[in-house]
Amino acid sequence: MVEKKPTRRSIGAQRNPESEAAILEAAEAVLLEGGLSGFTIEAVAKRAHAGKPTIYRWWPSKAALLLDVYHRHKHSNFTYIDTGTIRGDLKDYLLSLIDAWRKETTGAIFRSLVAEAQADPATSEALATYMAERRRQAGDMIRRGQARGEVRPDAEPEIVTEMIAAFAWSRLLTNRLEMNEAEIEAFLDLLLTGIRNPQA
Amino acid sequence: MVEKKPTRRSIGAQRNPESEAAILEAAEAVLLEGGLSGFTIEAVAKRAHAGKPTIYRWWPSKAALLLDVYHRHKHSNFTYIDTGTIRGDLKDYLLSLIDAWRKETTGAIFRSLVAEAQADPATSEALATYMAERRRQAGDMIRRGQARGEVRPDAEPEIVTEMIAAFAWSRLLTNRLEMNEAEIEAFLDLLLTGIRNPQA
Amino acid sequence: MVEKKPTRRSIGAQRNPESEAAILEAAEAVLLEGGLSGFTIEAVAKRAHAGKPTIYRWWPSKAALLLDVYHRHKHSNFTYIDTGTIRGDLKDYLLSLIDAWRKETTGAIFRSLVAEAQADPATSEALATYMAERRRQAGDMIRRGQARGEVRPDAEPEIVTEMIAAFAWSRLLTNRLEMNEAEIEAFLDLLLTGIRNPQA
């Protein structure tokens, strides 16, 4: 018989990649349309034309699904390109964070992820791991700057990195991601030279 | 008169402060015992021996109640004492934030609040207002430092302030609030003198 | 004194007849507009611009108020007029019942009363008393007929009376109060001559 109905069937005793894709796609759409509060497994299942158990089979919790949706988006990878100067590197990094989160999709997903992590230990763990890796990667920028002699050798790379990310988080989580050039420059100036008055 | 019966009565056509207090107290207890996910209006009502409509009469949403609970706790005032030096002031500020949030109570409430703000616009708004006020207050420390000549006159006070708060948020929201003295000192060093290598 | 303000004041330590009237009037209006399910003390209080305790002070329960509303309407008294013949008397009686209940007001109130009586013993008692009195009054018609020699002397007046009232109840409670002349005549024929075939 011809397959006319829009329903997917099983493809045997193995995970159906079509279903997985449909679920992730639906999850993202639901998250964007309804926000975190509208992001329910039921809604995702309905939109993906999938059964709830199919979702629970592959993602143990709502948080896990959320995390997966985020990872899918992470392919817009932060490359930490070497611009030759530490200021250029950091500015690129900060701008890439802001740009990525300003795209409605990614920002909303990440916000949801952070929110979920405050209640769900598994998400918290996953987020921690993800952030640690990110700090490590970003830390390379600092280490490059130290190698070039631009950056104080006693500056702890991971703390510097965290200050940048924390600043971006702060803006994302309080809806203040829109920054003008001057603000960004002011932040970089502070980070590079500190607040101490050199005259004093 | 001796209060024997466990039931509170109405005190007429006006808000009963006893009920308000009982509800806030119960809300805090419930939040601590069950976490954000266990924080339900129903549970609060039951614990406070209050009717649900009484809660909804005075707090339009779960988030409003949560925020109110936090506000009550905030009165453990961050005084931004003038220690005489900018380094002393900032260290005091950062430590007071960390200490407050390390007390299980306050930290958990604030985490919940931030999480809720990611889904609920009303909470988001309320949190934004609260944070702006806090940045303004903290900014005074920087302005004092500038008056003393310790701090660069072109350092934007509110951005400095935000860097500190953002760093604390970052630690709170990723369960890394436990910091040793060295880490705090390293952070303050970076903030005061920046990462630029003065040798270069 | 001219009553301009929509609010009534107390007239001292005694029952205020204005309030009583306003409450009864409001109760009737509410009952008609919202049906039995919409008939709440709260709604009546609001409409009468009366406080709930004022209602509870004078009527111990919702049912009592309902009963009072009905009694107020009973002034459209069934007179059991002497038409000279038993058939005329009974027809008048049946028609007066039907007519009264067909007026939306009285019918709705009586239906509500019967309904309430199924759950509330006080209403049940009140209804029973009322119905007994009614049967007694209507029984007089039968007794008059017996005196005239029209009616079998061994016909139990109160059972006859009840058969008529029960028939009307049945129609009222199942929304079948609309009867044509033929139906009424058929009922009276049955009541007067029975179903037994005189030929047999």
Place this chain on the structure above:
Amino acid sequence: MVEKKPTRRSIGAQRNPESEAAILEAAEAVLLEGGLSGFTIEAVAKRAHAGKPTIYRWWPSKAALLLDVYHRHKHSNFTYIDTGTIRGDLKDYLLSLIDAWRKETTGAIFRSLVAEAQADPATSEALATYMAERRRQAGDMIRRGQARGEVRPDAEPEIVTEMIAAFAWSRLLTNRLEMNEAEIEAFLDLLLTGIRNPQA
């Protein structure tokens, strides 16, 4: 495997008859123990160890559930047996009604049903349909009597039937179901031969 746990599970994407039975049974028990006012969906759900949505899934309203409970009880069938004489048939019918309603269960349910029908149109409709069918069934007794020549050919069967049912309703709804033999005989006499004095 042995069924040890007291919880019922789903049996797939279809109605679970076990749940249905448990809910109906619980509904009846709750109705009897608490009366109509104590008959809440919540109480039924708790007693049946069922979720509220399970009840609402299959019964659109409290009234629907109530009606269903009554229907189950009705299967204590009124058989309208042919006793050979019209008087015997009618007596059997009346006694079977009285007996059924005198059993606390059935009577209480039916009273509740009638009460509910006065406020809720859906119940009203359902009750009307049920009663019409009942009148039709009972009408057969009269038609049999007419065939035998016992009953006047011009006696409208459904009106006769209604007079009997209405009389029983009247007694049920006013707590006067206890009747002695004499009363029943008197009623039947009136129904059969009417009130007209044959001497006149």
Place this chain on the structure above:
DNA sequence: AGCTAACCGAGACGGTACGTCTAGTCTTGCG
């Protein structure tokens, strides 16, 4: 080639919490 094991969509299940509604009680402040 048949059997089995795991997959699939679908949706019912027992539950929990939601936010609203009404009941009936109580107190204030005005007159």
Place this chain on the structure above:
DNA sequence: CGCAAGACTAGACGTACCGTCTCGGTTAGCT
């Protein structure tokens, strides 16, 4: 001291999702 007003506790209402379960059907891969 009665009145309008309205807050109080209590708990039912009907709805939305949760995470689990079973159904009936499908297909791949092992026997």
